[in-house]
Amino acid sequence: MSDFFIPKLAVVGVGLIGGSFALALKDAGLVGEIVGIGRGRANLETAREKGIIDAFTHSLAEGVTGADVVFLSTPVQTLSKVAAEVLPHMKAGAILTDGGSVKADVVAAIEPMLPAGIHFVPGHPVAGTEQSGAAAAFATLYRGRRCILTPTPRTDAGALERIKYLWQAAGSEVVVMTPEKHDRILAAISHLPHMVAYALVDAVGKCSGKNENILDFSAGGFRDFTRIASSDPTMWRDIALSNRTALLEVIQNFEKSLAEVKQDIATGNGERLFDFFLRSKQKRDAIL
Amino acid sequence: MSDFFIPKLAVVGVGLIGGSFALALKDAGLVGEIVGIGRGRANLETAREKGIIDAFTHSLAEGVTGADVVFLSTPVQTLSKVAAEVLPHMKAGAILTDGGSVKADVVAAIEPMLPAGIHFVPGHPVAGTEQSGAAAAFATLYRGRRCILTPTPRTDAGALERIKYLWQAAGSEVVVMTPEKHDRILAAISHLPHMVAYALVDAVGKCSGKNENILDFSAGGFRDFTRIASSDPTMWRDIALSNRTALLEVIQNFEKSLAEVKQDIATGNGERLFDFFLRSKQKRDAIL
Numbered sequence: 001m002s003d004f005f006i007p008k009l010a011v012v013g014v015g016l017i018g019g020s021f022a023l024a025l026k027d028a029g030l031v032g033e034i035v036g037i038g039r040g041r042a043n044l045e046t047a048r049e050k051g052i053i054d055a056f057t058h059s060l061a062e063g064v065t066g067a068d069v070v071f072l073s074t075p076v077q078t079l080s081k082v083a084a085e086v087l088p089h090m091k092a093g094a095i096l097t098d099g100g101s102v103k104a105d106v107v108a109a110i111e112p113m114l115p116a117g118i119h120f121v122p123g124h125p126v127a128g129t130e131q132s133g134a135a136a137a138f139a140t141l142y143r144g145r146r147c148i149l150t151p152t153p154r155t156d157a158g159a160l161e162r163i164k165y166l167w168q169a170a171g172s173e174v175v176v177m178t179p180e181k182h183d184r185i186l187a188a189i190s191h192l193p194h195m196v197a198y199a200l201v202d203a204v205g206k207c208s209g210k211n212e213n214i215l216d217f218s219a220g221g222f223r224d225f226t227r228i229a230s231s232d233p234t235m236w237r238d239i240a241l242s243n244r245t246a247l248l249e250v251i252q253n254f255e256k257s258l259a260e261v262k263q264d265i266a267t268g269n270g271e272r273l274f275d276f277f278l279r280s281k282q283k284r285d286a287i288l
Numbered sequence: 289m290s291d292f293f294i295p296k297l298a299v300v301g302v303g304l305i306g307g308s309f310a311l312a313l314k315d316a317g318l319v320g321e322i323v324g325i326g327r328g329r330a331n332l333e334t335a336r337e338k339g340i341i342d343a344f345t346h347s348l349a350e351g352v353t354g355a356d357v358v359f360l361s362t363p364v365q366t367l368s369k370v371a372a373e374v375l376p377h378m379k380a381g382a383i384l385t386d387g388g389s390v391k392a393d394v395v396a397a398i399e400p401m402l403p404a405g406i407h408f409v410p411g412h413p414v415a416g417t418e419q420s421g422a423a424a425a426f427a428t429l430y431r432g433r434r435c436i437l438t439p440t441p442r443t444d445a446g447a448l449e450r451i452k453y454l455w456q457a458a459g460s461e462v463v464v465m466t467p468e469k470h471d472r473i474l475a476a477i478s479h480l481p482h483m484v485a486y487a488l489v490d491a492v493g494k495c496s497g498k499n500e501n502i503l504d505f506s507a508g509g510f511r512d513f514t515r516i517a518s519s520d521p522t523m524w525r526d527i528a529l530s531n532r533t534a535l536l537e538v539i540q541n542f543e544k545s546l547a548e549v550k551q552d553i554a555t556g557n558g559e560r561l562f563d564f565f566l567r568s569k570q571k572r573d574a575i576l
Contacts (some may be wrong), residue, residue: 195550198569200550201568204476241553248553280487280524
């Protein structure tokens with residue numbers, strides 16, 4: 001049996017992220033027992049029926065007792081509160097890890113609470129679909145996707161290696177960086193686009209006159225472009241507030257870029273507009 | 289034979305838009321001869337090989353002579369120039385129509401040039417793919433899509449009916465509105481999103497530090513969201529400048545919506561953020 005085998009894994013929040021992590025590790029033969037912890041009984045029963053978890057409980061204390069690894073996959077703004085409740089019940093040498101989309105805030109809140117001998121490895125698997133809940137979970141969600149781990153100087157090297165191994169076993173490419181760098185990158189490539197999509201739908205809706213809804217005219221392009229504005233408002237409120245500093249900075253960068261386009265349209269500067277569009281097209285094509 | 293049969297159709301610019309229009313009308317049995325007019329010989333030869341056109345010429349004058357309907361599907365900023373060249377050679381009773389993405393400017397430029405007895409029906413089929421050229425054309429491009437016709441008080445009612453019939457035969461739902469309303473709607477649902485996508489890629493690219501390219505981290509969401517930033521820079525420069533007034537107005541609306549989001553993030557107003565995201569999500573879900 002591998003050195004990285006986990007006799008008992010506890011998953012707090014058995015949704016798409018937590019459920020898929022459990023399924024992937026089961027498929028890899030890396031876990032013994034999996035206990036699911038959550039509030040909703042129906043979701044936990046679904047998870048057990050799907051074979052994601054072996055047992056479940058509504059009690060955080062009970063669920064994490066004896067667990068070797070505890071994975072937190074609850075909404076980002078609940079992570080430090082949940083950590084505060086589970087840490088006193090974790091056994092010596094156990095590892096707490098998470099899947100939150102924002103890292104600096106979470107790390108700053110959780111690290112000071114760590115009892116001696118309990119390790120914390122902050123993480124963020126960059127994956128997801130529009131679905132949620134245990135019913136949406138599947139074992140290959142993380143295959144070929146990036147998982148970012150954000151250790152700090154306090155993070156135990158052995159614990160980091162162990163969590164890294166789990167994500168690699170789930171099929172992910174693991175990237176290690178500081179929490180701050182993670183937040184800056186995610187603000188740019190994920191959080192900003194969501195803010196922009198929500199703002200765009202709002203603005204276009206407001207362009208509608210009496211007796212007409214401009215959105216009725218939207219063709220495929222608009223629908224595709226604004227798909228992410230259908231994302232969960234609670235989740236995105238939490239992410240926006242948790243990653244406030246980095247997000248405000250990239251919003252300002254974006255406002256400057258758009259102001260440049262606006263200025264060139266207003267002054268009819270076709271040459272600059274063309275150059276701007278071409279540069280963006282080239283950058284965009286490069287990530288295809 | 290239908291009253292709406294076209295013995296000779298001339299298509300100026302045999303690309304995705306013009307070529308698909310020709311193919312759709314051929315399939316509907318509504319055209320006799322189709323002459324393609326353009327600059328690039330290779331593209332015209334492809335069009336003839338694919339059966340889109342029966343013959344081609346590089347001469348506008350020659351190509352439109354004797355045509356019952358002339359369809360202009362060249363870039364939007366060339367439309368008035370091309371119209372100026374073809375109008376003197378069109379036969380009495382013939383109809384000029386176009387597929388340009390911007391209407392008020394084009395109508396204002398072409399209407400004053402119309403000789404007596406030549407009709408002009410401005411139009412815009414709201415369809416397209418990322419591909420271009422005759423090789424990309426297909427007969428069903430317009431099926432289930434909207435085609436907006438933008439007549440003015442000067443437009444001949446019979447000519448309007450005839451062009452309307454053609455687009456319906458191509459499978460489109462035809463909507464009739466003023467050029468100004470068309471431009472306002474398209475500025476909101478199409479032109480603004482393109483400006484936003486170009487600006488977003490620019491801004492995110494600028495967030496990259498030394499030795500790192502943030503775009504390398506972009507996951508599926510960002511790729512989908514910015515897909516339209518891969519659109520043709522020349523075409524979008526032309527559209528942006530042609531629809532300047534309406535576009536500047538919606539950019540300002542969008543800036544206000546984004547400023548609202550930014551303000552709520554800066555002040556940590558979770559309740560307002562949630563309401564904003566929820567309203568946008570509901571509007572977006574309604575157009576699914």
